[in-house]
Amino acid sequence: MxxxxxxxxxxxxxxxxxxxxxxxxxxxxxxxxxxxxxxxxxxxxxxxxxxxxxxxxxxxxxxxxxxxxxxxxxxxxxxxxxxxxxxxxxxxxxxxxxxxxxxxxxxxxxxxxxxxxxxxxxxxxxxxxxxxxxxxxxxxxxxxxxxxxxxxxxxxxxxxxxIDNDLEGTDFCPGYPSAAKYIATSIQEAALDTWAMSKNSTQVFILEVMGRHTGWLALAAGIARSHPEQAPHSILIPERSFCKKTWLDYVKRCVSQYGFCVVVASEGITDQQGNALVAQSRTDAFGHKQLGGVGAYLADLVSTQAGLKAHWALPDYLQRSAGxxxxxxxxxxxxxxxxxxxxxxxxxxxxxxxxxxxxxxxxxxxxxxxxxxxxxxNLEKTCPLDYLEAETNLLSDAAKSYLTPLLTGEASxxxxxxxxxxxxxxxxxxxxxxxxxxxxx
Known part of the structure; x- marks a missing residue:
């Protein structure tokens, strides 16, 4: 041999x-x-x-x-x-x-x-x-x-x-910075649209991004936000459990103060018992449950329980192949x-x-x-909880120090x-x- x-x-x-x-x-x-x-x-x-x-x-x-x-x-x-x-x-x-x-x-x-x-x-x-x-x-x-x-x-x-950036042992995973740049750019543009129409139309916009167990993509959406009035106002990641009442109160407060609220949610966010908010019965080749639908779920909550007009979107394959x-x-x-x-x-x-x-x-x-x-x-690198301030959803200095070099520069x-x-x-x-x-x- x-x-x-x-x-x-x-x-x-x-x-x-x-x-x-x-x-x-x-x-x-x-x-x-x-x-x-x-x-x-x-x-x-x-x-x-x-x-x-x-x-x-x-x-x-x-x-x-x-x-x-x-x-x-x-x-x-x-x-x-x-x-x-x-x-x-x-x-x-x-x-x-x-x-x-x-x-x-x-x-x-x-x-x-x-x-x-x-x-x-x-x-x-x-x-x-x-x-x-x-x-x-x-x-x-x-x-x-x-x-x-x-x-x-x-x-x-x-x-x-x-693009999930969840692989252990490397500072970042190639593919993530470009997907993160696309998400961060798209949410800024969608926020401009949402505010412009908020007087008589959509007041809450929700973007559902990829991220089964980690929130790296959602986190990157906040890279350009420096004060609470800026979007995205709410960033939901799997590493931090979701409380429906707390979140709805926060959304209503944002709309009351700023006239609109923009949300970025990882597809894999979980409730306080650790269960995915939305999961399908189908699994992929590696046994992972198929995710998707969080955006629609959150928009329904906003509409039915907060009485606010909501719109949601799913970038799906666009976020990973935005050349x-x-x-x-x-x-x-x-x-x-x-x-x-x-x-x-x-x-x-x-x-x-x-x-x-x-x-x-x-x-x-x-x-x-x-x-x-x-x-x-088979190991996963999760987002440090100190990267995202719990009350304001602002990124910490450590998060920005990590993310900024990754998103810097354009290669068209x-x-x-x-x-x-x-x-x-x-x-x-x-x-x-x-x-x-x-x-x-």
Whole structure:
């Protein structure tokens, strides 16, 4: 059985002996979990750095993450030009497709591992860059741990990503700053609209944002608020239990004092017993209950029990794929991580997640570090309660010190005919399977 050696040179030599070829090893990128505005930025940076190193043969990207590795459906990135990679880096979402695929424990069901490793052996993939959140890093951990069962060498490294910003071990999760910037901007604009119409129309506006167990996105909505009259007047996060009477009294007081009230609520806010205010019976692949509906619930409370006209909105996918309003810091760190992944793999590092560590310099910058997968997989980083003042809902100085560098700067895409000129997925081609001459469709 071939084991992964400490140096990439040893890995390459052993794999060459195993396959009877002196060809270079291949690399694969895979995305997992909800997409973000910067996933493609990291992918483009990874592809570029891998090309520059000249240490890899083909650089693949798995179609729909683990699904592609299981089924052998991989995109060959070789035909992509520098111009196309630049366009890819400006494009939100995942051009290759992501997934919600929960790997079972190897002892419970080894089949998906065998399928993944068969694909890697068939395509001579010896390096895998897997980018996702806390559930996804559990996948990285399981794939790394399963290597002892296989002869084909595969060095796996994890990269952080989630707009929820709830992944332990990293200062922030790429994707979060851009989503936070979108939410903070949108709520300012919606507040202007609400106030302008408040005399004869809507007096309370509620924005429901993503955030199952943590309120990082909702928290960011308050970044521009410096005094109680400014919106958002109420920020509801899962870390702080919801009291209906207290909240309704606060909303009525805001309307009485300011003429209107703007609310930002995380989808996962809970009552005083710790139960989600709104949860559906359906669950996702990781066993999480489907959330959504808090905005409608709160608006109904305001209308029926406070007698105020309320309107609610749900940014949904808009908040995570708003490529037209990306944070410059987010983009820079996403690119930094993509490049660092290749450097780490070529330096013999694997079975870890790369993380971002904030420096104390002015302006703030971030260094790339490594973290044990056991210290981030399936763990959640919650919002510190002292980030949000309970009575006024104003952000503390500590919260603003954390958030401001993340949202600072703009990284706009190129526009054509008045809209962003995003990467065209039709430019991608699925790779031929090594054992066939027919094009995969």
């Amino acid at each position: 071939v084991s992964i050696a400490d140096s990439p040179q040893s890995v390459i030599l052993e794999a060459s002996e195993l396959r009877g070829t002196m060809g270079k090893p291949n690399l694969c990128i895979a995305h997992s979990g909800g997409v973000t505005a910067i996933l493609n930025t990291t992918a483009a940076a990874t592809i570029r750095r891998a090309r520059e190193s000249q240490q890899f043969g083909t650089i693949y990207a798995a179609e729909f993450g683990l699904n592609g590795l299981v089924s052998g459906r991989l995109f060959d990135t070789t035909p992509l030009t520098d111009t196309q990679l630049t366009q890819l880096s400006h494009t939100p979402s995942s051009a290759f497709g992501s997934c919600r695929f929960k790997l079972p424990d190897y002892t419970a069901d080894p089949k998906p591992y065998q399928q993944i490793m068969q694909t890697c052996a068939d395509f001579n993939i010896q390096y895998l860059v897997y980018q996702g959140g806390n559930d996804s890093q559990d996948t990285t951990l399981k794939l790394s741990a399963a290597q002892s069962h296989f002869s084909h060498p595969l060095a796996v490294i994890g990269l952080p990503k989630t 037209h309003l990306r944070s410059a810091a987010d983009v820079a760190c996403a690119q930094q991580l993509g490049e660092a992944a290749i450097d780490a793999l070529l330096n013999g590092q694997h079975s870890v997640m790369l993380a971002l560590s904030r420096t104390q310099s002015t302006p703030v910058s971030w260094q790339t570090t490594t973290i044990d997968l056991n210290q981030c997989a 895409p190129e526009f054509m005919h008045g809209t962003p000129a995003y990467f065209n997925r039709s430019d991608l081609r699925l790779a031929l399977h090594p054992n066939t001459t027919e094009q995969i469709v």
